[in-house]
Amino acid sequence: MSAEQRQRAIEIRGVSRIYGEGEHRVTALSGVNLAIAENEFFTLLGPSGCGKTTLLRLIAGFDFPTDGEILLHGEDIAPLPPFKRHVNTVFQSYALFPHMTVAENISFGLQMLGRPKDEIKTRLDEMLELVHMTAMRNRQVNQISGGQQQRVALARALAPKPQVLLLDEPLSALDYKLRKEMQVELKRVQAETGITFIFVTHDQEEALTMSDRIAVMSNGEVRQVGTAREIYDQPSDRFVADFIGESNFLEGEVTTVSETSARVKLSSGVEIDASLPAGKTPSGKVTVVIRPEHASVGEPGPDHLNGTLEEAAYFGTDTHFHIRLDSGDLFTVREQNVRSVRDQHRKGERIAAHLGPSAAQILKDRS
Amino acid sequence: MSGAQKAARAAESRDIRNRWLLSAPALLIVIVAAVGPLFVMLLYSFMVKGDYGDVKFGQFSLDGWSSVLFQRDIFDDTLGLADAHLAIIWRSIKLSFLTTLFTAILGFPTAYFIATRPAKTREIWVFLVTIPFWTNLLIRTFAMQQVIRNEGLLNNALVWLGIIDSPLQIMYTDTANLLGMTYVYLPLMVLPLYASIEKLDFRLVEAGYDLYANRLQVLRRIVLPLVSPGIVAGSILVFIPSLGAYVIPRVLGGGKNMMLGNLIELQFGAGRNWPLGAAISITLMALVMIALLIYVRNAARSGAGHA
Numbered sequence: 098m099s100a101e102q103r104q105r106a107i108e109i110r111g112v113s114r115i116y117g118e119g120e121h122r123v124t125a126l127s128g129v130n131l132a133i134a135e136n137e138f139f140t141l142l143g144p145s146g147c148g149k150t151t152l153l154r155l156i157a158g159f160d161f162p163t164d165g166e167i168l169l170h171g172e173d174i175a176p177l178p179p180f181k182r183h184v185n186t187v188f189q190s191y192a193l194f195p196h197m198t199v200a201e202n203i204s205f206g207l208q209m210l211g212r213p214k215d216e217i218k219t220r221l222d223e224m225l226e227l228v229h230m231t232a233m234r235n236r237q238v239n240q241i242s243g244g245q246q247q248r249v250a251l252a253r254a255l256a257p258k259p260q261v262l263l264l265d266e267p268l269s270a271l272d273y274k275l276r277k278e279m280q281v282e283l284k285r286v287q288a289e290t291g292i293t294f295i296f297v298t299h300d301q302e303e304a305l306t307m308s309d310r311i312a313v314m315s316n317g318e319v320r321q322v323g324t325a326r327e328i329y330d331q332p333s334d335r336f337v338a339d340f341i342g343e344s345n346f347l348e349g350e351v352t353t354v355s356e357t358s359a360r361v362k363l364s365s366g367v368e369i370d371a372s373l374p375a376g377k378t379p380s381g382k383v384t385v386v387i388r389p390e391h392a393s394v395g396e397p398g399p400d401h402l403n404g405t406l407e408e409a410a411y412f413g414t415d416t417h418f419h420i421r422l423d424s425g426d427l428f429t430v431r432e433q434n435v436r437s438v439r440d441q442h443r444k445g446e447r448i449a450a451h452l453g454p455s456a457a458q459i460l461k462d463r464s
Numbered sequence: 465m466s467g468a469q470k471a472a473r474a475a476e477s478r479d480i481r482n483r484w485l486l487s488a489p490a491l492l493i494v495i496v497a498a499v500g501p502l503f504v505m506l507l508y509s510f511m512v513k514g515d516y517g518d519v520k521f522g523q524f525s526l527d528g529w530s531s532v533l534f535q536r537d538i539f540d541d542t543l544g545l546a547d548a549h550l551a552i553i554w555r556s557i558k559l560s561f562l563t564t565l566f567t568a569i570l571g572f573p574t575a576y577f578i579a580t581r582p583a584k585t586r587e588i589w590v591f592l593v594t595i596p597f598w599t600n601l602l603i604r605t606f607a608m609q610q611v612i613r614n615e616g617l618l619n620n621a622l623v624w625l626g627i628i629d630s631p632l633q634i635m636y637t638d639t640a641n642l643l644g645m646t647y648v649y650l651p652l653m654v655l656p657l658y659a660s661i662e663k664l665d666f667r668l669v670e671a672g673y674d675l676y677a678n679r680l681q682v683l684r685r686i687v688l689p690l691v692s693p694g695i696v697a698g699s700i701l702v703f704i705p706s707l708g709a710y711v712i713p714r715v716l717g718g719g720k721n722m723m724l725g726n727l728i729e730l731q732f733g734a735g736r737n738w739p740l741g742a743a744i745s746i747t748l749m750a751l752v753m754i755a756l757l758i759y760v761r762n763a764a765r766s767g768a769g770h771a
């Protein structure tokens with residue numbers, strides 16, 4: 098079953114949020130459309146200030162859209178205050194109640210929902226177990242570590258069994274090792290509970306490894322929605338290609354177009370095959386993107402990107418070759434290091450980037 | 465001990481001596497101006513009263529203390545409870561408590577309002593709250609009198625609106641005392657409350673809403689516990705001066721609604737019973753101390769939970 102066919106947990110239709118007026122006017126979100134399926138691990142990825150938190154706050158009900166509507170299981174939630182939305186949040190700062198213990202924090206939501214005492218107790222034990230905090234249940238929340246606070250925040254938000262869980266950069270305050278552990282934990286918890294997760298991060302690696310689907314955001318707009326592979330292999334525009342992974346951008350002109358690919362004549366005169374962006378048939382001048390690992394270094398030739406080796410940076414598992422192409426562009430090739438080939442290429446040497454099959458991708462926008 | 469160590473010790477003790485010398489003037493003022501008079505009061509409370517005020521020095525007596533709570537019957541000379549004094553002590557405690565309660569009820573929304581304004585306008589609001597302090601207490605009290613007296617603003621307005629037929633007698637009642645004290649001491653409640661609400665992390669309020677708490681539950685379960693240090697501080701700042709209020713009950717309460725401050729003044733003035741006046745003063749201080757002790761214990765307990 099594809100994401101589109103499953104029941105939609107959240108649908109965001111033409112949502113904008115504009116703060117301030119006149120010269121203080123800030124467009125935090127503009128015309129955002131998203132459909133998030135049930136049980137999906139959906140990630141909002143984008144640089145700081147692109148509107149991720151704003152979007153979560155609109156869904157949670159702490160703030161209201163200037164325009165557009167938000168549907169929760171098909172129902173417009175605009176009239177509902179946050180305490181009537183079956184959506185819970187794991188706050189970036191955790192926002193644990195400092196005057197309560199771990200157990201009191203976790204049971205708070207169920208208490209407010211007026212659940213019977215024994216149900217609260219069972220659920221509390223379940224949640225403590227889920228996040229491995231049973232031993233800490235009677236600790237004050239400022240007597241536990243950052244990673245443990247993170248777990249309590251997660252348990253507190255999950256305890257009332259929300260229809261959708263919103264997580265605002267929940268791992269950003271943790272150190273690298275703990276973050277890796279929590280990434281695995283979060284995936285496990287999501288799989289075990291089956292709750293829809295909307296996860297916010299500015300860390301592309303985190304987004305790529307954890308998500309079912311990713312929405313890449315920039316300046317209050319959604320630039321591309323897709324699986325990690327789609328976003329990485331077929332970035333729709335220059336921003337996405339640049340923000341996720343490393344990219345080489347080359348300018349060229351479309352000469353012939355077939356069903357799935359086009360011949361592009363680069364400014365150096367070399368013609369290459371490049372796949373088409375989804376939903377758009379390009380013509381005239383275009384930008385193509387080539388990932389460094391989709392090319393390899395080799396002998397110069399008429400069908401290759403010829404140039405001079407400026408630098409070969411050794412990274413242990415792989416080597417980055419920075420080639421100054423004859424067209425003047427700088428082109429990076431990333432090759433895995435194999436024991437038998439070692440240090441064959443020297444600085445200043447004539448060299449070429451050989452493109453693998455379907456290495457080049459035409460971008461939607463020209464810039 | 466080596467020479468170097470000795471030199472270090474000497475330098476250290478010189479340092480300490482210098483610090484004492486530096487703080488000597490302040491200590492002297494505290495001792496002479498605060499502890500001294502208290503000691504004099506304590507001494508006076510155990511003396512025989514003079515015929516025209518003052519005390520007969522050197523003549524020890526417990527009369528001053530016993531007449532705080534007890535009085536001799538004029539006819540059979542038996543010892544009975546001093547009802548008038550008890551009534552005044554009770555009124556003082558009751559009115560101070562109610563004043564604290566009312567200033568808290570009025571002050572909390574005010575402080576919350578100020579703390580939730582944009583940072584720039586907050587200062588203006590705080591400034592507005594402090595404006596009454598520019599005016600002398602006596603003048604503010606007389607202003608209150610103008611509002612609540614029979615032909616005053618309030619009664620005239622109520623009669624004109626047809627809500628009442630004849631003016632309400634507010635002057636010279638406990639209500640007048642309460643209104644006056646609530647009005648005068650309100651800023652003392654608002655300021656510490658504002659300080660603690662301003663420090664409140666409003667993301668916790670959002671977290672409360674997120675976890676299905678409605679507005680009242682967020683107030684009770686999250687906001688109030690977290691700003692309780694401000695509530696306690698404001699309560700102390702209001703309760704203590706209320707207990708010793710003098711000008712307000714004198715002007716608004718009249719002779720029949722005396723509070724402890726007026727009783728003390730009476731004993732040192734027309735009553736010509738300085739030992740009794742001194743004993744009541746110390747009683748008042750003891751009441752304040754008890755209130756403070758309760759505060760310190762509460763603060764220690766809530767502090768242990770937060771730190």
Ligand SMILES: Nc1ncnc2c1ncn2[C@@H]1O[C@H](COP(=O)(O)OP(=O)(O)O)[C@@H](O)[C@H]1O
Binds near residue numbers: 145147152
């Ligand atoms: N309450 C607000 N008033 C004015 N501007 C705001 C407000 N909240 C957010 N913004 C602006 O909206 C933009 C998006 O912010 P945010 O959603 O917090 O970004 P992100 O979470 O992606 O870092 C930023 O430019 C931010 O300054």
Ligand SMILES: [Mg+2]
Binds near residue numbers: 146149150151265
């Ligand atoms: Mg954010």
